[in-house]
Amino acid sequence: MLIAQGLACVRGDRLLFKDLGFVLEAGSLLYVLGENGSGKSSLLRMLCGLLTPEQGEILWAGKSIKNHAELYLPNLKYLGHLNGLKDDLTALENLQMGARIAGQDVTATAALAALTAIGIARCANLPVRVLSQGQKRRVALAALWLSRSPLWILDEPFAALDVAATEVLAARISEHLAAGGMTILTSHQDVPIQAKSTVTLSLSA
Amino acid sequence: MNQTWLTVLRRDLLLALRRRSDIATTLFFFVIVSSLFPLGIGPEPAVLSSIAPGVLWVAALLAGMISLSRLFAADSADGSLEQMLLAPQPLAWLVSAKIFAHWLVCGLPVVLLAPLIGLQYAMPNDALWVLVYSLLLGTPTLSLIGAIGAALTLGVRGSGLLVALLVLPLYIPTLIFGAGAVAASAHGMSAEAHLSLLAAVSLLSLVLAPLATAAALRISVE
Numbered sequence: 395m396l397i398a399q400g401l402a403c404v405r406g407d408r409l410l411f412k413d414l415g416f417v418l419e420a421g422s423l424l425y426v427l428g429e430n431g432s433g434k435s436s437l438l439r440m441l442c443g444l445l446t447p448e449q450g451e452i453l454w455a456g457k458s459i460k461n462h463a464e465l466y467l468p469n470l471k472y473l474g475h476l477n478g479l480k481d482d483l484t485a486l487e488n489l490q491m492g493a494r495i496a497g498q499d500v501t502a503t504a505a506l507a508a509l510t511a512i513g514i515a516r517c518a519n520l521p522v523r524v525l526s527q528g529q530k531r532r533v534a535l536a537a538l539w540l541s542r543s544p545l546w547i548l549d550e551p552f553a554a555l556d557v558a559a560t561e562v563l564a565a566r567i568s569e570h571l572a573a574g575g576m577t578i579l580t581s582h583q584d585v586p587i588q589a590k591s592t593v594t595l596s597l598s599a
Numbered sequence: 600m601n602q603t604w605l606t607v608l609r610r611d612l613l614l615a616l617r618r619r620s621d622i623a624t625t626l627f628f629f630v631i632v633s634s635l636f637p638l639g640i641g642p643e644p645a646v647l648s649s650i651a652p653g654v655l656w657v658a659a660l661l662a663g664m665i666s667l668s669r670l671f672a673a674d675s676a677d678g679s680l681e682q683m684l685l686a687p688q689p690l691a692w693l694v695s696a697k698i699f700a701h702w703l704v705c706g707l708p709v710v711l712l713a714p715l716i717g718l719q720y721a722m723p724n725d726a727l728w729v730l731v732y733s734l735l736l737g738t739p740t741l742s743l744i745g746a747i748g749a750a751l752t753l754g755v756r757g758s759g760l761l762v763a764l765l766v767l768p769l770y771i772p773t774l775i776f777g778a779g780a781v782a783a784s785a786h787g788m789s790a791e792a793h794l795s796l797l798a799a800v801s802l803l804s805l806v807l808a809p810l811a812t813a814a815a816l817r818i819s820v821e
Contacts, residue, residue: 442685444820468687476678480610482617492679494606497687 395419396441396545396576400450403436410436411597412449420544421571423589424578428597434580435475437597438549441578442472454545468497471543473551477534481523485509485533488522493540500540508539512562528554538566546570548579560585603688604696611700621666625705626712629662633716644721651720652730652781659709659734660770663741666705667766668759670697670749671816684820691813698746698809706738722785729784729794736797737777743801743808744769750815772800 395418402412410433418424428434439445441452443459443466452459459466479488486505493500509515514532517525522533531554538546546567552560560583567577568588577587615622636654637647674680674697683693713734714727722730748766752758780793 444681444684446821464687467685470685472681472685474678474681476676476681478678478682480614480673480677480679482614483610487613491606491610492682495603495610495683495686495693497603499602 395455396578397453398441398450399453401437401440401447401452402449403433403440403445404448405433405436414595414597415450416593416595418576418578418593419591420574420576421590422576423567423571423587423592424576425592425594426578426580426597427594428580432597434597435549438472438547438578438580439474441547442470443467444472469543470545470547471496471538471541472547472549473534473537474549477530479522479530479534482521484519484521485514485525485536486518488533489536489540492537496537496541498540498542504540505536508536509533511539511566512536512559528556528559531555532559535563538563538570544575546575546577546579548577550580550582552581552583552585603686604692607683607693607696608700611697612703615700615704621669622704622708625662625666626708628665629658629709629712630716632661633658634719637719647720648722648726648785649782651717651722652726652778652785655713655716655720655730656733656737656774656778656781659713659738660741660767660774662709663705663738663745664763664766666701667745667749667762668752670701670746671753671819672749672758675753675819680816681820684817689813690816691809694746694750694812694816695809698742698812701746702739702742706742710734710738722781726781726785729790730781732794733777733780733790733797736794736801737773740773740797740801740804741770743804744773746812747808747815750812750819753816753819773797776800 397417399415401414403410416424426434426437436445440447443463454466457465478492489505489508490500506515506518509518512532512535514529517529522530535551551563564585564587571577571589633655640646671680684690686693710731713730717727717730745766748762751765752761755761776793776797780790783793784790
């Protein structure tokens with residue numbers, strides 16, 4: 395269970411939000427809405443521990459994520475604006491090495507299955523450099539088929555995806571939630587994700 | 600734990616292998632700079648062998664600097680730095696794998712090439728060996744301390760020059776003990792004291808530099 399209490403975020407000399415809090419339980423989805431520049435990405439980075447909140451605290455299983463990062467990080471899968479892919483490595487290598495660095499041993503077969511699931515298997519052995527924006531995004535998202543982390547934090551996962559890939563990804567997130575996982579995401583489009591409970595958080599600029 | 604460390608190392612080596620021009624730049628720089636001195640100063644063996652330790656060490660030091668600003672820049676730009684920060688392993692541990700990869704790619708080739716360049720300077724055989732030892736002990740320090748500078752200047756415009764200004768003063772002890780060891784040996788004295796001090800500096804930076812680098816990287820992503 396992830397709990398955020400009284401979070402405040404200041405970027406530069408601008409207060410983006412304050413007194414923000416929520417409780418996210420197993421199987422539920424947190425949908426963060428807001429205009430560009432309202433602090434959605436900052437909030438997500440804060441929830442990962444990449445950004446220190448100006449005020450407030452974030453608890454995972456009752457323990458502060460700042461002081462108990464070693465308990466929190468193995469449970470987290472974060473995908474930000476940046477894909478975290480190396481241009482000179484192939485899609486398959488990127489996926490496998492990325493999973494290993496996240497502490498998970500992944501065979502080439504499993505990685506290929508993940509790429510097949512999101513419909514990008516034919517690019518498995520191409521360097522990521524030659525792929526289009528949407529294809530790169532799909533390679534990065536394929537990691538969700540390998541992830542065993544209960545908490546997914548996804549920043550605009552549907553950006554640059556076509557209709558078919560959007561549906562596949564929405565289905566994968568629904569499956570993750572049905573299995574007792576948690577997902578926090580931002581999106582500008584309406585995506586049908588099945589969840590036991592959906593919490594919507596609106597940030598105003 | 601080692602699995603992750605090895606993966607980071609393997610990834611960086613693989614990337615270096617696919618971008619061989621980066622390795623070549625460092626090596627050519629070292630070869631050309633150290634070859635310019637005999638051409639400029641003249642072929643007097645006595646003069647050359649007396650300036651050799653200093654010149655070769657300074658050339659090695661500057662060659663190692665060239666690639667420093669790239670150490671974390673690509674990781675930061677493509678988001679793999681974020682993913683490393685969120686890995687369950689301590690960041691300092693993963694950073695040490697990156698620094699080791701940097702040394703293997705930019706430091707080790709210089710160590711191996713140095714005796715060949717030393718021959719141009721009419722260095723005695725013993726001194727050539729001490730040159731190799733001193734570089735072997737000293738170049739890891741250059742990568743380790745350099746990594747702190749690279750992490751501190753991440754995301755700063757014109758970071759290449761700033762890294763040099765930050766890091767070069769910190770290289771002074773390594774330079775003094777490294778070049779001192781070779782000079783002592785060339786004059787027929789024992790290089791042991793210098794080499795011991797060089798090893799001490801290396802060990803100290805081996806312990807502290809990854810921690811300092813990790814702390815600087817954390818600040819840079821905020």
